[in-house]
Amino acid sequence: MSADDKDGEASAGRFSKARSERASVLLEDYTELIAELIEETGEARITDIARAMGVAHPTATKAVGRLKREGLATSRPYRGVFLTEEGDAMAKKNRERHRLVLDLLLALGVPEESAELDAEGIEHHVSEETLKAFSCFLKKSS
Template sequence: MNLREDVAPAAERDLDEAARHASARSARAGALTEDYVEIIADLLESDGEARPTDIARRLGVAHTTAIKTIARLKRDGLAHAKPYRGVFLTEAGQAMARRVRARHQTVVAFLRTIGVRPEVAEIDAEGIEHYVSEETLSAFERFIASAPRDSD
């Protein structure tokens, strides 16, 4: 084997690894947006409004941090605000919230199916839901569908 044949596979491995890291960085950025959209949807459903103060409290961030992120959601077409009212989701924001909730429910169901306690499954799903690929999510769904059911 010559040097050129030795270098090519190493370069390919480096490119593959770089792509995986780029994908993870992108998922982390998207996770923040998804968390905000999900919290806004939850607040709108439970309280009829999503005030920046309530969003900040639920996410455990400073009020100014929530305001800046809400501004980005508005810029990205996911949310809008009404004067003296709260934050509301656009159709795109509502669609994102539905997708995130469905992913969360699938991840929780998968974790529960493999024996994870409910409270731990909920905590772990908060992270996993943002990073799991569609292929893996589909595999989770197939596994859940094929798993024996408890007879409680």
């Protein structure tokens, strides 16, 4: 196998991983939002999910359908959307990741509004190893 072939395979692997991660970001965002809505209002209705995500009702319905197929959520007619144990675990993990990334950005002096926006993107793509380093850094600096 030539060096060009190896480089091509490595590049294809990175792009494949990035596509897969983008697909899971949507699931993560929806589970996190559903958990927040249930915590704040006692329920997560499709209308509220769509409004909070800034999407049309059919888009939110489609996303919830995907959550259900993935075993992350359930719903009943005329009732809200509920997370399964797996969906709830995903939501909690993402809230923890978000909080850690946000705390690091704030500790670095990033203004709160920018830190909040940046943390929303970073939380989905940072590795566990990097999160551990963030946590160690924050512990040392406090």
